[in-house]
Every structure is written in structure tokens, then in C-alpha cells.
Amino acid sequence: MKKAFSIVFLLLFSIINGNADSPPSWTPYKVESENGEFFTWLRFVDSDATKSPWERKWTLIVYTKDSTELWQQQIRPMGYPEGKLSNDGKYFSYVNYWYYSDSPVVEVYRREKKPFAITGDKFDIPTQYLQQTSSHRLWLADKGYHYANGAKQQLIINTRDSNTWVVDLETGDIKVEGMNMNYVYAFLASSIIITLLYILFRKRSRITSANKT
Numbered sequence: 001m002k003k004a005f006s007i008v009f010l011l012l013f014s015i016i017n018g019n020a021d022s023p024p025s026w027t028p029y030k031v032e033s034e035n036g037e038f039f040t041w042l043r044f045v046d047s048d049a050t051k052s053p054w055e056r057k058w059t060l061i062v063y064t065k066d067s068t069e070l071w072q073q074q075i076r077p078m079g080y081p082e083g084k085l086s087n088d089g090k091y092f093s094y095v096n097y098w099y100y101s102d103s104p105v106v107e108v109y110r111r112e113k114k115p116f117a118i119t120g121d122k123f124d125i126p127t128q129y130l131q132q133t134s135s136h137r138l139w140l141a142d143k144g145y146h147y148a149n150g151a152k153q154q155l156i157i158n159t160r161d162s163n164t165w166v167v168d169l170e171t172g173d174i175k176v177e178g179m180n181m182n183y184v185y186a187f188l189a190s191s192i193i194i195t196l197l198y199i200l201f202r203k204r205s206r207i208t209s210a211n212k213t
Helices: 002-020 181-212
Strands: 029-032 038-044 058-064 069-075 091-095 104-110 113-119 140-147 154-159 164-168 174-176
Touching: 091 140, 091 154, 104 154
Parallel strands: none
Antiparallel strands: 029 038, 038 058, 058 069, 091 104, 104 113, 140 154, 154 164, 164 174
16 A cells, blocks of 8 residues: 555656646647636737747737726746736736746736736745756745735745745735744754754863863
8 A cells, every 4th residue: 555655656746747847838828817807818919920939929918707908018928828817807927836046936917017027036945945856946835826815916925945925916025924934944953053062062071071080
């Protein structure tokens, strides 16, 4: 039974890693809001099929459920059919599952406002928590990301170091919800080291005192 469970776990792990490293499709796609009141299309603006998909111009167009256009912005997608549209139709957020310290991992597009992006280093994730696949590093926890409930204009992002981050969709500011566990771990590690050094110092002092007598 234990052996069978291990095999299933390895298969699932392989599937997850395989999906994480699958090549981008670069095809237009549709995303609906969770409440079904809005949807968006990410598609080509130009008709120049001689260019590579990533070289062409893309647009994000948001509609009400009866196909009335609300707003649109130019967008530079990553080639994967990902992203979330808020239940009020005002925000489209794309969070990259791959981690890059000096490149955008979060992009937020907003109605009647300029989009903003957040680089990976702003989330202060220790390297040991980044899951290495065959070609990339994953930084999101299983919960991934979602919009806050109620009237809050926030994007919630769960990272692999057990932290929950709150992104203000109006200002672009980010903050960790509660206490940042990275600092907690650093404090505990420092406390353990100091305690061990103190014990060694006391032990050495006792040995020195015994030798003198």
C-alpha cells in the first residue's frame, strides 16, 4: 500500500512539473469573472501572421456578460491562458507561476488606469522555498492567488514560504498579511545559534575553571 501511494505521488509530481514546464501556446483566450458577470478576451490586435506570436500586438478587452464592451488595454501576455478577472470587471491580474527575481511576476491591468507590475524580489522569498522544476522555479503555494471578498480592491497571493501577500489594486502597494514568516524563521535561527554559543561558552568556562583548580 505504501509503495502504491509513493508511485501515485511521483506520478502526480511529474504531471505538475510537466505542466509547469510545458511550452506556451500563444493562442487567444477567454477568461470569465468568478461571478459570471464579466468576461475578457486576450487576442491579437494586428493581422500580421508573419510575425511570431510574442512579437505581435495583443489587447485585453473586457465585456459584460451580454457582450457590451467596457474597456480595453494593450497587453504583453506570457503565452499561457492564465489570469483572473475581478467580479466588478475593473481588474485583470496575471500572476506568473514561474519565479523571476528581477522581472515582473505580477501584472495588473485596470479600467481607466495604467497597469502596474511587481517583480519577484519584492516578495522576499528565501531560495530554499522555491521549487525547482526541470527548467524553472515555482513560487506560488497551492492556494495560488485570488481577489479579496467584499468591496476590498485587493489581490491575495499565497507564496511557498507560507506567507500571504495583499496587493492593493489601486496603489500597487504590497504587504504581507500578519507577520512575515521569513523574519520569524530568521529570528528563531538566530536565537538557536545564540543559545548554542552561550552553552558552549559556559561549558568552556567551567572546563577552564576546573583546570585552574
